[in-house]
Amino acid sequence: MAADAPDTLPVQLVEQPRLQKLKEMFISKFGSAPKFYVRAPGRVNLIGEHIDYCGYAVLPMAIEQDILIAVEPVKTQVVQLANTNSLYLDFSTNVNSIQINKTKPQWHNYFQCGLKGIQEHFGLNNPTGMNCLLDGTIPPSSGLSSSSALVCCAGLVTLRANGKTLSKVELAEICAKSERYIGTEGGGMDQSISFLAEEGTLLSKSKGLDWKRMLRLHDVQTKLGVSLEEMLTIIEEVLHPEPYSTEEICKCLGISLEELRSQILSQNTQDVSIFKLYQRAKHVYSEAARVLEFKKICNEAPANALQLLGELMNQSYISCKEMYECSCPELDRLVDICLQFGAIGSRLTGAGWGGCTVSMVPTDKLNTFLKNVKKAYYQTDVQKLALENNSLFATKPGRGALVFVEA
Numbered sequence: 001m002a003a004d005a006p007d008t009l010p011v012q013l014v015e016q017p018r019l020q021k022l023k024e025m026f027i028s029k030f031g032s033a034p035k036f037y038v039r040a041p042g043r044v045n046l047i048g049e050h051i052d053y054c055g056y057a058v059l060p061m062a063i064e065q066d067i068l069i070a071v072e073p074v075k076t077q078v079v080q081l082a083n084t085n086s087l088y089l090d091f092s093t094n095v096n097s098i099q100i101n102k103t104k105p106q107w108h109n110y111f112q113c114g115l116k117g118i119q120e121h122f123g124l125n126n127p128t129g130m131n132c133l134l135d136g137t138i139p140p141s142s143g144l145s146s147s148s149a150l151v152c153c154a155g156l157v158t159l160r161a162n163g164k165t166l167s168k169v170e171l172a173e174i175c176a177k178s179e180r181y182i183g184t185e186g187g188g189m190d191q192s193i194s195f196l197a198e199e200g201t202l203l204s205k206s207k208g209l210d211w212k213r214m215l216r217l218h219d220v221q222t223k224l225g226v227s228l229e230e231m232l233t234i235i236e237e238v239l240h241p242e243p244y245s246t247e248e249i250c251k252c253l254g255i256s257l258e259e260l261r262s263q264i265l266s267q268n269t270q271d272v273s274i275f276k277l278y279q280r281a282k283h284v285y286s287e288a289a290r291v292l293e294f295k296k297i298c299n300e301a302p303a304n305a306l307q308l309l310g311e312l313m314n315q316s317y318i319s320c321k322e323m324y325e326c327s328c329p330e331l332d333r334l335v336d337i338c339l340q341f342g343a344i345g346s347r348l349t350g351a352g353w354g355g356c357t358v359s360m361v362p363t364d365k366l367n368t369f370l371k372n373v374k375k376a377y378y379q380t381d382v383q384k385l386a387l388e389n390n391s392l393f394a395t396k397p398g399r400g401a402l403v404f405v406e407a
């Protein structure tokens, strides 16, 4: 076994109604019983937004909602996928000819990312085929990473079906990389990444560092050997709040527009003409400091811990909204309503620009909170539709991905 591999739990299916039901559906679909089950949870980020790719720690939490897949390895080299939700159509592919459609990604493409990632990692010449039936409880398109959970689940399914093992860390790295097969890199997210890398590059130059070697804002801090608070002071000294034009950036770095485009800007940012370097860098360094503060409060648990944590979540939201500009009017409204009805802290979570909010609410106020938020926010037809998708729920920290086998 690889050190720290995902757990394999023996279970009595009769005591697990969801697994039992999935098994019955599997038998009626494929005519034989599954050999094992894999589960991977969705997640919500408590604090630390848009700083993981800048090299900083974040505080996500696995939620109880998940992707569960029943699996039977088969002798043919065909993977057959089915979903308990009839909106998601059946799909089958030969394991040696995986095609991932980036233009209009459907659910099976995410499965194929995990499948391909594991196959490539081990250089599998003769990967096994399998029958899979999937059951998902993570509301789709809600910023709770249902697609990442599906990629991770498929990765673990493929690993197990092919009799391989990996540590959780290795699996996570492979699945993060393999999600890019679907073109995640081409999303709005990556534009932000490019912005930030450029910010680091500029900062570096003005501090006498070799800016061509600085890829992330964390690299700049490490090289300068200063605290996050000192980085915030440096930003005030070095960057100006007014947006930078491409001409100004070229002048600062002493490079031509062509060099800026070919060496620094990503494909997505080739045509961007305004760069808010000060605001983006300020968000990243202050958010990184808030994550550390959040962790410290959790460790030390002072009497007013909840108030302090809530305040940090609120500050994070304001920074996301004003400095990183990744909120939107719907998220702003939802955060306001949540705070109004008793949340101690509330903020957008995940990439933003839509998606989801996370609120910290005392247990004794939870029921009234959910009732009031439902009434106040979910009034329009579109929002009501979201409610039917179980978009408003209470959750507590869930456990990570694992395999179930029948005891």
Ligand code: GLA
Binding pocket: 045, 048, 049, 050, 051, 052, 053, 189, 350, 351, 352
């Ligand atoms: C997306 C990405 C994460 C993270 C968040 C923003 O969810 O998948 O890695 O960058 O955005 O914090």
